[in-house]
Amino acid sequence: MGSLEEDELVRMVRDFIESESPSPTNSSSSNCLAxxxxxxxxxxxxxxxxxxxxxxxxxxxxxxxxxGRRDTKRSTSLRNWLVKNLKIDGLRASLCQTSWSTSLGCPAGEYEFIEVINEGENGRTERLIVDIDFRSQFELARPTQYYREMIDSVPVIFVGNEDRLCKIISLLCTAAKQSLKQKGLHVPPWRTTSYMQSKWLSGSRKELENPRNDYTGSAEIGNWVPPMVKPRKMDLPSASSALSCQFSNMSLNCCNV
Structure with missing residues (x-):
């Protein structure tokens, strides 16, 4: 690649990044089509x-x-366990869930991820999104070769702010649309930019209470200690129950005669 072509490519990259907006409602898919x-x-x-x-x-x-947990199921318990460990590290982490209603062809849905509120050097707070199953959200069943190359470069675990996340979503959703059309497939509504943005950037977001942690895939959780069980007092048979036993034995002896 010549120097002029490299300079032109760098300029296109910078122009795209600078033109992107973190607003979930502003889709920049048209910027990528060409x-x-x-x-x-x-x-x-x-x-x-x-x-x-x-x-x-x-x-x-x-x-x-x-x-060492790449093959572990990305469940709520694992996310909650990770939140607890991040809090131990001194981070302001929480388990969050977004939800959205059906609108303009975008079906309703909900999604779960981790949120970290970070204090910047200038005193302003920054919201960082932590997704431990990020790559799978963009995978297609029958991708083209170029789309597979893009997906393979996406990390399984993502940490980033809303601005960087919006740029990634815009690029991947546009590439996914092109991939599906080249395969002669319809673009489902859950592959649109607006739907994917709603997963992490929906205005309806709530912090989940810590559920019971049943994830046991790490030694860092600690050794399980069985609860103490108080010994039960042995009940002595009363006179009436002893008499009943004698009658029962007599009945059995009579039947055996």
């Missing part, structure tokens, strides 16, 4: 590697606890 597959891939890599220092710090804590 981009080639290679350009889309390079822009995605630029966004994925453009993490801030605060994002890198939180990701380090998450990976520390999730090490």
């Amino acid at each position: 981009l080639s597959h290679r350009t889309q891939y390079l822009i995605l890599q630029d966004v994925l590697t453009g993490e801030t220092s605060s994002e890198a710090k939180v990701l380090k804590h998450v990976l520390k606890h999730m090490k």
